[in-house]
Amino acid sequence: xxxxxxxxxxxxxxxxxxxxxxxxxxxxxxxxxxxxxxxxxxxxxxxxxxxxxxxxxxxxxxxxxxxxxxxxxxxxxxxxxxxxxxxxxxxxxxxxxxxxxxxxxxxxxxxxxxxxxxxxxxxxxxxxxxxxxxxxxxxxxxxxxxxxxxxxxxxxxxxxxxxxxxxxxxxxxxxxxxxxxxxxxxxxxxxxxxxxxxxxxxxxxxxxxxxxxxxxxxxxxxxxxxxxxxxxxxxxxxxxxxxxxxxxxxxxxxxxxxxxxxxxxxxx
Amino acid sequence: xxxxxxxxxxxxxxxxxxxxxxxxxxxxxxxxxxxxxxxxxxxxxxxxxxxxxxxxxxxxxxxxxxxxxxxxxxxxxxxxxxxxxxxxxxxxxxxxxxxxxxxxxxxxxxxxxxxxxxxxxxxxxxxxxxxxxxxxxxxxxxxxxxxxxxxxxxxxxxxxxxxxxxxxxxxxxxxxxxxxxxxxxxxxxxxxxxxxxxxxxxxxxxxxxxxxxxxxxxxxxxxxxxxxxxxxxxxxxxxxxxxxxxxxxxxxxxxxx
Numbered sequence: 255x256x257x258x259x260x261x262x263x264x265x266x267x268x269x270x271x272x273x274x275x276x277x278x279x280x281x282x283x284x285x286x287x288x289x290x291x292x293x294x295x296x297x298x299x300x301x302x303x304x305x306x307x308x309x310x311x312x313x314x315x316x317x318x319x320x321x322x323x324x325x326x327x328x329x330x331x332x333x334x335x336x337x338x339x340x341x342x343x344x345x346x347x348x349x350x351x352x353x354x355x356x357x358x359x360x361x362x363x364x365x366x367x368x369x370x371x372x373x374x375x376x377x378x379x380x381x382x383x384x385x386x387x388x389x390x391x392x393x394x395x396x397x398x399x400x401x402x403x404x405x406x407x408x409x410x411x412x413x414x415x416x417x418x419x420x421x422x423x424x425x426x427x428x429x430x431x432x433x434x435x436x437x438x439x440x441x442x443x444x445x446x447x448x449x450x451x452x453x454x455x456x457x458x459x460x461x462x463x464x465x466x467x468x469x470x471x472x473x474x475x476x477x478x479x480x481x482x483x484x485x486x487x488x489x490x491x492x493x494x495x496x497x498x499x500x501x502x503x504x505x506x507x508x509x510x511x512x513x514x515x516x517x518x519x520x521x522x
Numbered sequence: 523x524x525x526x527x528x529x530x531x532x533x534x535x536x537x538x539x540x541x542x543x544x545x546x547x548x549x550x551x552x553x554x555x556x557x558x559x560x561x562x563x564x565x566x567x568x569x570x571x572x573x574x575x576x577x578x579x580x581x582x583x584x585x586x587x588x589x590x591x592x593x594x595x596x597x598x599x600x601x602x603x604x605x606x607x608x609x610x611x612x613x614x615x616x617x618x619x620x621x622x623x624x625x626x627x628x629x630x631x632x633x634x635x636x637x638x639x640x641x642x643x644x645x646x647x648x649x650x651x652x653x654x655x656x657x658x659x660x661x662x663x664x665x666x667x668x669x670x671x672x673x674x675x676x677x678x679x680x681x682x683x684x685x686x687x688x689x690x691x692x693x694x695x696x697x698x699x700x701x702x703x704x705x706x707x708x709x710x711x712x713x714x715x716x717x718x719x720x721x722x723x724x725x726x727x728x729x730x731x732x733x734x735x736x737x738x739x740x741x742x743x744x745x746x747x748x749x750x751x752x753x754x755x756x757x758x759x760x761x762x763x764x765x766x767x768x769x770x771x772x773x774x775x776x777x778x779x
Contacts, residue, residue, distance in 0.1 A: 284526055288526065289702055291697075291699050291700070293698075375528075424611065462590075465618060514614070
């Protein structure tokens with residue numbers, strides 16, 4: 255029998271992690287290289303690695319056991335048996351999950367590296383699923399632009415941006431040259447054209463090497479991101495210090511950018 | 523509810539790669555799950571059928587784990603259905619250098635998605651056209667009336683994968699999902715209802731099959747359902763060739779004999 259293990263630190267409450275582990279069909283479906291799942295007569299899942307990576311393929315019938323902090327998934331296949339044990343150790347603000355994957359069967363002597371890779375990927379999947387709620391749960395049901403869930407944009411969280419854009423309309427697109435500390439001049443020009451207190455302005459250089467995104471409420475920066483080949487600077491303004499940092503970032507932006515401007519219009 | 527957040531490599535020769543980008547079922551989709559695909563050649567990428575709002579997080583995460591988003595050269599849309607195109611405003615921002623590729627018929631509708639698309643949209647003429655991606659070519663193959671009047675499949679010459687839009691779509695029974703077709707007859711029973719009702723014209727279907735046979739694809743990857751490869755490519759084309767669809771089936775039922 256070959257055994258491999260990994261440990262992942264999950265930045266989520268233990269209940270979130272348990273919820274993922276206890277939804278066995280969903281968890282197993284998200285193991286790497288799972289290409290078939292059926293819950294018709296118990297849970298079966300086919301694991302098949304791409305032909306050009308490694309020849310490994312079997313259909314496993316899974317049984318599941320759990321006690322207060324361990325979760326065991328045993329898969330019986332035609333060519334071998336696979337077993338995953340996940341043990342959770344709750345810490346103050348996060349959870350440590352120890353995963354041990356074992357395999358007994360055809361080709362087990364060749365599978366050491368593959369198995370290690372496999373258990374690490376399962377660990378990452380568990381972390382991802384536990385730390386991220388499904389998109390459906392992230393969608394805010396209503397838009398009160400001035401209220402305002404839609405303005406809760408943090409450029410380090412793509413879904414907050416997606417949430418804003420899904421309720422917005424693009425009102426301008428064009429090439430602009432931004433001089434030294436010239437972003438506010440551009441914003442002034444845009445304000446002359448566009449009658450909206452809230453503006454989302456993004457820009458990217460022709461070669462993609464530099465880009466920015468800024469969300470404004472009047473003259474106030476709510477959030478900003480500036481990407482160059484060397485670094486990514488982003489801030490969501492919540493206190494005075496953030497506001498100062500946002501202005502510093504804004505003043506660094508210069509060059510020729512394709513600029514898009516969006517304004518919130520509501521919608522579900 | 524089926525939800526697979528992982529991508530799966532379909533082709534990789536070191537320089538040219540193709541990925542399937544995961545799947546998830548929204549409550550109302552009734553087993554008709556949408557597939558998205560990424561083709562990468564060197565430092566350029568094409569996202570095929572980017573999808574709507576509800577799949578955006580997964581697709582974004584998987585794409586950005588494979589290539590920087592600024593390397594996306596094309597966002598390729600087979601037709602104008604919401605499950606294909608509804609995320610266009612999000613991709614407008616997240617793939618800022620990408621061009622939108624869609625049938626000429628639908629170009630004038632894109633502003634209704636609240637984006638100013640002039641300069642970033644490439645309308646595909648009815649007869650199709652070729653798109654260069656790195657050192658490879660993706661061909662837009664006419665698939666009109668299957669089901670949209672302005673519809674294209676996309677053929678990636680290097681991998682031999684044909685992205686067939688809604689042609690080959692299947693609705694899985696509850697609790698079932700698979701990425702590759704293994705039992706063609708069983709799978710055909712999941713495809714039949716969709717094709718009969720959603721595809722418009724038997725004549726169009728047969729013309730498409732004729733064209734696709736010339737291409738000799740190794741793999742056919744639809745926007746819904748499972749992927750055909752090996753002997754199932756031929757079985758699928760034979761099945762389509764013998765299928766009556768659309769108005770040829772429903773004329774009497776809808777309009778009276």
